[in-house]
Amino acid sequence: MPFKMPRSLALLALAAALSCACLAQAAPKPAAAPAPTPLTTGVGNVPTGPTAALLESVPLPNMQARSWLVLDMTSNQILAEQNADQQEAPASLTKLMTAYLTFKALKDGSVKLNQMVTETNEAWRTGGSRMFIDPRVPVSVNDLLLGMIVQSGNDAAMTLAQTVGGSVSAFVGMMNRQAQQWGLKGTHFMDPTGLPDPGHHTTAHDLSVIAAHIIRDFPADYARYFKVKEFTYNHITQPNRVSLLFTDPSVDGMKTGYTKEAGYCMITSAQRNFPNGPRRLLTVVMGTPSEHARSAESEKLLNWAFQNFDDIHVVTANKPVLGAHVWKGEKDHVQLGSFDTLAVSVPRGDGAKIKTTVQRPDPLVAPIARGQKIGTLQVTLDGKPIASYPLVALDAVPQAGFFKRVWDSLRLAIK
Numbered sequence: 001m002p003f004k005m006p007r008s009l010a011l012l013a014l015a016a017a018l019s020c021a022c023l024a025q026a027a028p029k030p031a032a033a034p035a036p037t038p039l040t041t042g043v044g045n046v047p048t049g050p051t052a053a054l055l056e057s058v059p060l061p062n063m064q065a066r067s068w069l070v071l072d073m074t075s076n077q078i079l080a081e082q083n084a085d086q087q088e089a090p091a092s093l094t095k096l097m098t099a100y101l102t103f104k105a106l107k108d109g110s111v112k113l114n115q116m117v118t119e120t121n122e123a124w125r126t127g128g129s130r131m132f133i134d135p136r137v138p139v140s141v142n143d144l145l146l147g148m149i150v151q152s153g154n155d156a157a158m159t160l161a162q163t164v165g166g167s168v169s170a171f172v173g174m175m176n177r178q179a180q181q182w183g184l185k186g187t188h189f190m191d192p193t194g195l196p197d198p199g200h201h202t203t204a205h206d207l208s209v210i211a212a213h214i215i216r217d218f219p220a221d222y223a224r225y226f227k228v229k230e231f232t233y234n235h236i237t238q239p240n241r242v243s244l245l246f247t248d249p250s251v252d253g254m255k256t257g258y259t260k261e262a263g264y265c266m267i268t269s270a271q272r273n274f275p276n277g278p279r280r281l282l283t284v285v286m287g288t289p290s291e292h293a294r295s296a297e298s299e300k301l302l303n304w305a306f307q308n309f310d311d312i313h314v315v316t317a318n319k320p321v322l323g324a325h326v327w328k329g330e331k332d333h334v335q336l337g338s339f340d341t342l343a344v345s346v347p348r349g350d351g352a353k354i355k356t357t358v359q360r361p362d363p364l365v366a367p368i369a370r371g372q373k374i375g376t377l378q379v380t381l382d383g384k385p386i387a388s389y390p391l392v393a394l395d396a397v398p399q400a401g402f403f404k405r406v407w408d409s410l411r412l413a414i415k
Contacts, residue, residue, distance in 0.1 A: 058347050061304045065297055066263065066287030069204040070305045073212060073269075073280040075345040077387075079305050084205040087186050088286045091257030092129070092152045093202070093265055094194030096210045097175050098160060099149060099225075102141070103218040105164045113142045115163070122168065123158035128195055131156040132234045143233060150231040151238040152256065154193040161192040168192065182209055196261050204284040211254055211267050211282055226253030226269075243295045244268055248302070254282075256294065263287040264294040270302050279311050312351045314379055314389075315342040321377060321391060322358055327412055328405045329366030329397040336360065336374050336391040344379055344387045353382045358391065363412060368397040 060080055067083035078084075105111040116138035124135045131153030133139055139147075141163065147156035158168060165171025168191065175189040186203035194200070215222050229246065230239045239246075241256040250270040257265040265287065271280040283301045288294040315321055320335035336358070346354065360375025368374070372393045379387040399405070 058308045061300050063285070063297055063301065064288055064293050065285040067204045068285045068297070068301065069208050069283070070301050071208050071212065071282045071284075072305065072309065072311065072345045073215065073282055074278070074311045075343040075387075077345045078205075078208075079309055079345060081204065084208075084284075085186055085203050087201040087203055088265075089194075089196060089200065089259060089262035090202045090207065090286075091194045091259040091262035091265055092154075093207055093255055093257040093267060093286075094189065094192065094200070095148055095152065095157050096207070096214060096255055096267070097178065097189065098157050098171075098192040099145065099221075100210060100214050100218070101171070101174055101178065102145060102160050102164055103214070103221045106141070106221075107218070111141055111164055113140070115141045117141065117144070117159060117163045119155060119159050120162055123155050123162065126154045126158050126193065126195070128154040128193065130154060132236050133159065134234060139233075145225055146228060146231045147233055149225045149255070150228045150240045151233070152241055154195065157193045179206070179210075182206075182213070184209060194257060194259070194262075196259050204286050207267060207284050207286075208282055211269065211284070214254075215269060215280070215282070222253060226255075242266065242268065243291075244270075244299060247295075248299060251302075258291070263289065264291050266294040266298050268298040268302065270306075272306055274311070276311070276313060279306065281305050308348050309345045310348050310351050311343045311345055312354050313341060313343045314354065314356055314387075315340075315377065317341040318394060320394060324360060324362075324364055324374070326364045326366055326368060326397050327408045328400050329368065330400050331397050334364065334368055334374070334397050335394045337394050338389065338392060339371070339394075342377075342389050344381075346381055346386070350381060355380050355383075360391070363415075366397045367399040368393050370394070370396040 063082065067086045067088060069081040069084040070079045072079055106113060118138050119133045119135040129152045131147030131151050133155050144156045144160050147153040148160060161168050161171035165174055171192055172189055175192065179187045184206040187206040188199055188201055190197040190200040227245060228240060230237055242253065244251040248270065250272045251268055252271065253269050254267045266285050268283045269280060271278050281302055283298050285294055285297045285301065288297055315338045317338065317340050320337045323333045323335050326332055326334050357378045358375055359378060370393055373390045374393055375391045377389045377391050378385065
């Protein structure tokens with residue numbers, strides 16, 4: 001005897017099929033490629049967030065500086081700060097932005113490393129620390145970078161600005177536009193060197209963003225230039241002013257600065273190895289009273305942060321955190337995770353108190369693009385939220401054929 005589908009079930013199947021056809025026409029576009037991990041991600045990544053009480057369990061170091069900050073670059077967490085949003089004269093720390101834009105120009109090909117350029121009269125007349133370029137002798141972009149980063153040459157910074165921007169004024173415009181793109185509200189540049197100017201200012205926080213972008217966006221350039229201990233040009237040898245390069249083997253950069261207005265300033269980055277992997281810290285100290293103090297305070301801050309905090313990895317890059325069921329797809333499951341290794345910083349010894357939970361939409365319906373944000377990983381320490389990270393699809397799940405979509409629509413209706 002032939003099987004007859006009940007009228008209600010037939011109507012349900014027809015409705016489901018029509019629904020599938022509409023969904024197919026209105027299928028979402030594949031998600032764009034995932035954006036790079038922001039410098040500060042999630043809840044509680046500053047000392048004034050929900051983790052403030054947790055961080056208070058670690059006494060702060062007594063610092064001789066007007067403003068300072070320590071950023072754990074492995075976890076993207078600011079471990080501690082003081083007056084980090086207070087506007088200060090940056091002196092030669094300005095040259096980090098000049099270096100960043102030069103690295104960017106090298107990457108896009110508008111400037112070549114072996115390109116020979118001639119110092120202009122404007123650059124030659126610039127005062128302060130010098131690389132001692134001879135305006136009668138062309139100099140390479142590579143030597144200019146070494147002269148600016150290692151020797152802190154103002155003449156090198158001016159010549160690079162003219163080479164990359166076409167003119168110093170155009171280059172300063174590029175500096176300020178880049179600062180705006182990064183949301184650096186406390187920063188305004190007047191020149192590529194950092195010589196005193198009432199309109200030239202930044203903050204410890206903003207400088208940490210610039211420095212971190214150099215390390216993350218141009219790791220090969222950072223390794224090539226910032227750890228060089230001395231450079232000889234025009235028969236004149238000058239040592240790197242980051243004195244910790246000579247005394248702390250974990251330090252591999254970055255930059256110092258001094259003017260009467262700014263005081264003695266230093267940005268330092270160091271990487272040390274631990275049982276669960278390497279950790280990188282970035283410190284900014286501004287307005288210290290002496291050249292010795294800026295080194296001593298930077299080292300104090302590095303040691304304090306390395307010794308008092310642990311980095312706990314909560315997600316490993318490209319490893320699934322969980323699998324989720326997918327409806328109406330060519331595959332029935334999708335793996336959720338992150339393309340980056342994600343870590344949180346906690347007071348030393350508190351790693352066992354870390355708990356993670358996943359929040360995601362249900363049901364998941366194909367198509368799903370690789371890199372599409374699917375859910376969120378919530379991280380708590382002792383029951384208190386300390387971070388929140390997006391979870392993405394590690395692989396794509398294309399939409400299934402017509403009959404599987406109809407079948408899944410029936411199953412979803414019953415479910």
